Amino acid sequence: MLIRPPNYKNHPIFNRTSLSLAFLLCLLLLSNSLYADRSFIKCWKNADGLTECGNRIPREYYNQRIRYIDDKGITRKVKERSKTREELDEQFEADKLQALEAKQQQKIKEYDEVLLKTYLKIDDLLASLNSKLAIIESRSIILDSSIELKKREFGNLIRKAANMERSGKPISKSLSSQLDSTRTTLRNLQNQVSIQEIETAKIKKVFAHDVERFILSKAERIKYTLSTPSQAKKLHAVRVNCLNEAQCDLQWQKANDFIKEFASTKPIYTTDKVSVTDIPKTHNDIAMSLSILDDKSDRQPNDNKLIIFQIRCNPDRKGQEFCASSEINNLLKEFKSIIYQQ
CATH class of the missing domain: 1.10.287 (Helix Hairpins)
Incomplete structure (x- = not known):
């Protein structure tokens, strides 16, 4: 006959003992935490903006920023100031606006992805x-x-x-x-x-x-590759930097003037961000695209902008040979020299 050991887990004495031990443990941890808080010096700013310190925090400063300093003068803990109802409302509205902007940016990104795939x-x-x-x-x-x-x-x-x-x-x-x-x-x-x-x-x-x-979107994808001369030549494109608003406006105007003078297809779409001429229809047609975008990177300050200029040729064999010719290459060099010309 198999004899089972007694099940102490369900025994009432065992349950009471376990609960008592758990309670004592929580009480010990809480008392240690309270003791630690009591042993720290608390510092806060009073109504006049002056820093006060003491063992106890006056009730009117409970919601202020409190620093807990040990007997060696080291800050051990900081309790940040509680926000007012107005501040909480403002934060809620700011978070809602930020979430809305993030959602809008995600929609733009998804739309751009569809365009680039289409x-x-x-x-x-x-x-x-x-x-x-x-x-x-x-x-x-x-x-x-x-x-x-x-x-x-x-x-x-x-x-x-x-x-x-x-x-x-x-x-x-x-x-x-x-x-x-x-x-x-x-x-x-x-x-x-x-x-x-x-x-x-x-x-x-x-x-x-x-x-x-x-x-x-295309410009964002190729802007770093254009810093490599071989890649720039392959894409029939150049990039130029501008450092401030006045310089950017001047260079952007020069770039648009260059397109009007040297493109053999007519401009069909121009804004303050892009310019594009019509499709190259013959093998010696010169179509052009222009874009200006923020150059936010580790290498450049955030207020810099980047102008990307690209020449487009007819997709047939003769058109692509023309795009690889010295004439197009010289045109790209001339664009860069005119943009940087004072």
Whole structure:
């Protein structure tokens, strides 16, 4: 027969003893902590802003910043000042605003990632814009033609009705119905033109945003590689630094003037952050992109900015050979020398 040892765990005496030991242990730890606090000198600032120290903290200074100093004069603990209700409310609003900004920045980052995955080059994005605008333009041509036909038809009906009235005859129901129908058709066609204009403006607005975000995102990715001459030559690009607002404004204006003078494709989008010319269509076309961004790094002060200039050529073989030519390389050197020229 197997004899089991007694289960002391569930014995009432054992339970009472365990609880007593646990209670005594907590009491010992608490008393040590209280003793340590009592043995420290406490220092705080009074209502006049002067530092006071003592064994006890006056009740009116409980919520102030308190330093606990041992008998050797070493600060062992610091209790920070408790915040007022107003300060807590302000902190809550600041935290909420910070969280909102962080969320917005995350959305921008995700949007940029989608753009960079959708389009390989800025010219791909511009081609997509041109394609959508071309479709709308062809619709507009058809609409304009339809409106012109209906206007002529409506004019003929008006003249027919006027002739009937001059001859003393009433306008027939059939003619009146035709007038109403043509008038309604004309109104609908003109409404479609308005809708197309709104759609065109919306597309241009979205693509304007996308062009800026794409160029800035690309610039952020390549700005450090451009410090290596071989990489800069491969990307047909250069980077220049500006140290303050006045210098940055001057260099940015010079950069935009350079694009207007030397690009063979027309500028299609310009803001205070980016400039871009149209797609290079022939093998000897010179398209240009320009961006200015913060140069926040360990190597540069936070108020520095970086201007990145890039030449784009036609993607065919001859276009790429042209981009690798001495002509383009000299153009990049000239850009840099003009920007730094006083």
